[in-house]
Amino acid sequence: xxxxxxxxxxxxxxxxxSTAIHRRALPLLLIPLSGCSGIQSALDPAGDEAAxxxxxxxxxxxGGALIWLAVVGLLLHAARRREAPWSEKTAGRLIAWGGVxxxxxxxxxxxxxxxWLMPAIRPWLAHSAPAARPIEVTGEQFWWRIRYPAAxxxxxxxxxxxxxxxVGARAVFALKAQDVIxxxxxxxxxxxxxxxxxxxxxxxxxxxxxxxxxxPCAEFCGASHTLMAFSVVVMEPEDYAAWRRAQAGxxxxxxxxxxxxxxxxxxxxxxxxxxxTETASLxxxxxxxxxxxxxxxxxLANTAENVARFIRNPDKVKPGAKMxxxxxxxDGDIAAMADYLVGLK
Amino acid sequence: MLIGWRxxxxxxxxxxxxxxxxxxxxxxxxxxxxxxxxATDWFLHWVMRSSVRTAAIGTPVPAFTEGMxxxxxxxxxxxxxxxxxxxxxxxxxxxxxxxxxxxxxxxxIAGWSDxxxxxxxxxxxxFTGMPxxxxxxxxxxxxxxxxxxxxxxxxxxxxxxSLAGLAETRPAGTGxxxxxxxxxxxxERLDAQSLIPDLSGQSxxxxxxxxxxxxxGKRASGxxxxxxxxxxDEERRTLAxxxxxxxxxxxxxxxxxxAARGETIALNGDPARRIPAxxxxxxxxxxxxxxxxxxxxxxxYLESQLKLFTGKGRGxxxxxxxxxxAVANLEAExxxxxxxxxxxxxxxx
Numbered sequence: 083x084x085x086x087x088x089x090x091x092x093x094x095x096x097x098x099x100s101t102a103i104h105r106r107a108l109p110l111l112l113i114p115l116s117g118c119s120g121i122q123s124a125l126d127p128a129g130d131e132a133a134x135x136x137x138x139x140x141x142x143x144x145g146g147a148l149i150w151l152a153v154v155g156l157l158l159h160a161a162r163r164r165e166a167p168w169s170e171k172t173a174g175r176l177i178a179w180g181g182v183x184x185x186x187x188x189x190x191x192x193x194x195x196x197x198w199l200m201p202a203i204r205p206w207l208a209h210s211a212p213a214a215r216p217i218e219v220t221g222e223q224f225w226w227r228i229r230y231p232a233a234x235x236x237x238x239x240x241x242x243x244x245x246x247x248x249v250g251a252r253a254v255f256a257l258k259a260q261d262v263i264x265x266x267x268x269x270x271x272x273x274x275x276x277x278x279x280x281x282x283x284x285x286x287x288x289x290x291x292x293x294x295x296x297x298p299c300a301e302f303c304g305a306s307h308t309l310m311a312f313s314v315v316v317m318e319p320e321d322y323a324a325w326r327r328a329q330a331g332x333x334x335x336x337x338x339x340x341x342x343x344x345x346x347x348x349x350x351x352x353x354x355x356x357x358x359t360e361t362a363s364l365x366x367x368x369x370x371x372x373x374x375x376x377x378x379x380x381x382l383a384n385t386a387e388n389v390a391r392f393i394r395n396p397d398k399v400k401p402g403a404k405m406x407x408x409x410x411x412x413d414g415d416i417a418a419m420a421d422y423l424v425g426l427k
Numbered sequence: 428m429l430i431g432w433r434x435x436x437x438x439x440x441x442x443x444x445x446x447x448x449x450x451x452x453x454x455x456x457x458x459x460x461x462x463x464x465x466a467t468d469w470f471l472h473w474v475m476r477s478s479v480r481t482a483a484i485g486t487p488v489p490a491f492t493e494g495m496x497x498x499x500x501x502x503x504x505x506x507x508x509x510x511x512x513x514x515x516x517x518x519x520x521x522x523x524x525x526x527x528x529x530x531x532x533x534x535x536i537a538g539w540s541d542x543x544x545x546x547x548x549x550x551x552x553x554f555t556g557m558p559x560x561x562x563x564x565x566x567x568x569x570x571x572x573x574x575x576x577x578x579x580x581x582x583x584x585x586x587x588x589s590l591a592g593l594a595e596t597r598p599a600g601t602g603x604x605x606x607x608x609x610x611x612x613x614x615e616r617l618d619a620q621s622l623i624p625d626l627s628g629q630s631x632x633x634x635x636x637x638x639x640x641x642x643x644g645k646r647a648s649g650x651x652x653x654x655x656x657x658x659x660d661e662e663r664r665t666l667a668x669x670x671x672x673x674x675x676x677x678x679x680x681x682x683x684x685x686a687a688r689g690e691t692i693a694l695n696g697d698p699a700r701r702i703p704a705x706x707x708x709x710x711x712x713x714x715x716x717x718x719x720x721x722x723x724x725x726x727x728y729l730e731s732q733l734k735l736f737t738g739k740g741r742g743x744x745x746x747x748x749x750x751x752x753a754v755a756n757l758e759a760e761x762x763x764x765x766x767x768x769x770x771x772x773x774x775x776x
Contacts, residue, residue, distance in 0.1 A: 347715050348749070351696070351707025362696065364703055404701075406752045410745035 122296040124269040128316060130288035131272025134202035141195065149188070156180075203272070216256040216284065217245070221264025221277040223303060224310035224400060225366050225379040230329070239329045239356065242366030243379040244313045248322035249292045257283040265301035268314050274300045289316040294375060305402035311380025332356025332369045333426045340422020343415050347408065355426070365405060372427040378403075389420035459526035471527075475552060482550070483542035489567075491574035494620035494727045498568075499575035500590035501611040502650040510556070514587040527555055533580050544573045561649035564740045567731060568649050571622065592616060604662060605669055607654070614676055619770055621725035628675025628723075628774060632716035634667035636744030646742040675774035677723050689768030692761060701756045705765065708753075710775060717746055726763075726770035733762040 118125040127133040168176075215231035225243055232238040245268075247253050257266050259277040266285065267274030270293070275285045299310040317325065334357040335341060341358070344350060350358065352365035366379070374384050378400050382388040393416050396403040408416065449455065463471065504513060510529035512518030522529050536544070549569040551559035560569050575590075582590070592610035612626050626634060640646035641655045642663075658666070691697075696704035708718045721729060735741035736754045743750070757765075 342713060345711075346713045348703075348708035348718065351703040351753070362703060362707060363698055364696070364701055404752070406749040408749070 121294060122269050122298065126270060127272075128289060128291040128293055128295065129268075129271035130290055131203055132268075132270055133290070134199050135272065138196065138199055138203075142192070145188070145192070214252065214254050216254040218256045218258065219245070219266060219277070220258040220260055221266070221299065221303070221310075222260040223262065223402065223404065224299070224306040226310075226312045227260070227363075227366070228312075230326075233326070236326060237330050239369075240354065240363060240367045241329075241369060243376065244315065244374045245297070246315045246317060246322060246325055247287075247289050248319045249289050249316050250319065252286055252288045254284065254286045257285060262303050263301050264299050264303050264310070266297070267300040268295055268297040270295040271314065271316075273297075276301055292316045292318055296380065298380070306381075306400045309378065309381045309400050311376075313375040313380065315375075329369070330356070333358070338418075338422055338425075340418040340420070340425075343419050344422060347411065347415070347419070349419070352405070368423060368426065370426055371423045372425050384424065386417070386420040386424045389423050390416045393419060459524060462526060468527075471554075475555075479539075479543050479546050479552075482546045483540060486542035486545060488541045488545075489570055491570075491577065492620055492727065494618075494622045494725070495571035495574040496578060496590050497592065497611060497616065498622050498650060499571040500587065501592050502568075502572065502653065503575060503579075504591040504593060504610075506561075506649075506653045513591075514582050514584045515591070515593060525556055529556070532576065536576050536580050541573055541577070544576055545569055548572045548576075561652045562647040564647050565649055567735070604658065604666055608666065608670070611654075612670075614673075617725050619726045622727050622731050624724055624728045625676075626670035627673030629671060629720055630716040630718075631664075631667040631671035633719045633744070634670055635663050636717055637719075638663040638667065640742060640744045640747075645747070646744070647740065675720065675723055677773050685764040686767040686771055687764075689761075689764035689766070692765055693768050697756075700758075702761075703753050705769075708749075710769075710772070712775070715746075717744060720774060721769040722772035722774040724769060726766040729766035729769055730762045733757060733765065734759075 120126065124132055124135060125139070127136045215233070217231065218227075218229040220227040220229075226245075228241050228243075228245055230239055230241070255266065257275055257277045258281070259279045261279065263279065264277040265274050266277055268287065271287045271289055273285060273287070275283050277283065293316055295314040295316070297312050297314055299307055301307075303310065333355055344355075345358070350362060352362050354361045354363050354367045354369065355371075356367075356369040372384070376382060377384050377388045378392050378396070381400055382392070390413075392399050393411075394409045395407045396405040397407060462468070504515070507513075508516060509519070510522050510525075511532050514533075518529065518531060539547070545566075547557065549560050549566060551557045560572075562568070587593075592613065608626065611623050614625050614627050617623060617625055637646060638655055638658060641648060641651045642658065644652075655663075692702060693705040696702045696707075705721070708714060709721045711718075732741060733754060736751055737757055739751065741747065741751070
């Protein structure tokens with residue numbers, strides 16, 4: 083095999099075709115980029131902490147790209163045929179500057195930058211004594227119990243699987259776990275932080291843009307780990323205040339068929355609905371269920387059909403769910419209860 | 428000539444072949460009319476006694492209560508007396524010619540320990556006609572039978588009748604089935620110790636589903652399987668309606684610390700231990716009629732059912748898995764207080 087001349091490797095006769103392939107492949111290459119925005123992306127920040135992480139990410143990527151380009155450039159340069167090789171002294175100087183001094187300087191700079199960013203990414207350092215009482219979020223297999231503290235004369239209340247926050251106000255979370263380790267992560271706002279049984283971890287986030295975001299459990303917690311998520315609805319302050327005021331009243335009894343069946347079949351033995359007489363809290367609270375984005379903690383879209391599907395056999399929708407199957411109930415009963423729940427707005 | 432392994436093998440094969448030839452020829456009699464030789468009879472009994480003795484080793488014996496007796500006595504009359512006779516009726520002549528003949532148990536009980544009796548009742552005896560208990564997984568019922576058998580030798584006809592419920596007067600104009608049910612379930616025969624539920628005022632839906640569950644083997648009970656095996660759909664519905672129409676009654680007022688603890692769980696559950704409130708399904712106005720009424724039921728019955736539910740041995744109607752999940756985290760020491768609370772709770776009208 084003849085020695086190949088130095089220079090970029092280019093098999094003969096492929097030049098024209100490869101540009102055509104490039105032109106066609108370009109849209110395909112852009113597809114992964116579409117994952118960068120959306121309801122569950124750390125690259126489309128909607129909060130201070132996520133923005134700090136995003137900045138750090140950009141600096142790292144840009145810096146990494148520059149260094150990569152420099153190294154590749156150097157490699158190409160070194161591969162060129164040259165009449166006079168470098169003297170030992172020159173080469174030694176290159177190694178000392180490029181191989182020792184440069185990495186030390188860059189790594190030190192990055193470390194300094196990351197340490198400087200720390201208070202922004204983990205605000206508990208700066209806000210160790212927050213004035214606001216924390217929202218308590220407890221991970222349970224496989225859903226999220228959310229307890230809002232009393233505020234401005236409004237009583238504390240419990241909800242599940244959907245967090246609502248006002249834009250521009252710092253929210254503090256007390257993170258707990260009921261059974262196994264879960265992890266709290268709202269990619270668009272910041273985080274993540276583990277939820278550990280027997281411990282309370284504190285995290286604080288500052289939402290800066292209204293919107294609906296998805297927050298997955300970020301620590302493997304059992305059969306339905308991948309189906310355990312919650313929605314985060316960041317609202318304008320006045321909308322949030324109206325929502326917060328409505329919470330105490332709940333959904334008063336209306337005497338509908340679905341409501342009667344909900345109580346009669348014993349659903350209220352585990353699920354609370356404020357405004358009805360019984361207030362159990364073993365399973366997810368269902369007050370204002372119709373306002374929520376999803377059924378089954380981020381598993382299905384919140385429609386009456388999906389609620390009915392969940393009631394009929396939770397384990398089929400969400401393996402390992404603690405709720406018993408009610409597939410022995412008549413379809414009409416299940417449909418009426420599903421309509422009732424979806425109508426709790 | 429030395430005897431080698433070929434000779435031994437040949438002898439064994441010839442022996443086996445000979446045995447098959449003798450059996451094939453039909454000269455071995457299997458008729459029951461002539462009985463066993465004395466030696467065979469002794470050998471078979473010796474094998475049986477040895478087997479039961481060995482099987483009984485290490486069997487823990489539960490405490491016997493008075494409440495076990497009526498349930499077992501009723502079943503004895505329906506299931507056992509047809510072969511073994513009872514103080515109320517002699518063994519029928521037809522069974523005297525069985526081989527072995529089912530013994531009159533009066534004289535036999537003393538020769539066995541509790542654990543040995545349990546082995547015989549639970550597993551039956553091969554080659555004798557003594558069947559195993561009709562429901563596997565209901566050792567509590569077999570133990571109730573052992574408790575009854577211990578008492579059996581001392582029973583005269585009157586005492587036996589009053590335990591087994593034979594003296595119950597049957598309501599005029601009703602079918603035989605209702606009288607049979609009342610033989611055990613008659614409310615005036617039940618007290619806090621009873622393992623038998625009170626059917627009066629129970630929801631018809633629940634009763635019908637329970638009877639169907641017994642028939643389909645989804646609720647395991649040797650006693651109820653035998654008692655209800657001849658019912659068809661229509662009879663189950665009629666019985667359920669009849670008992671549902673009877674007035675529910677308050678049995679006794681249980682008070683004290685136990686019932687107070689039970690009341691807390693019944694009303695609020697125990698959220699920390701993931702136990703829902705009993706009253707969110709049971710004994711609630713407007714509740715699903717498939718959920719049984721608990722108020723006024725005998726405490727011992729309620730406790731036994733909770734034990735079966737947590738031990739996965741209960742089964743039941745269509746909602747059995749809902750109840751099994753609801754009580755999954757209940758501890759043994761919660762059961763007596765809960766049972767005491769519901770036993771003393773006034774049934775709603």
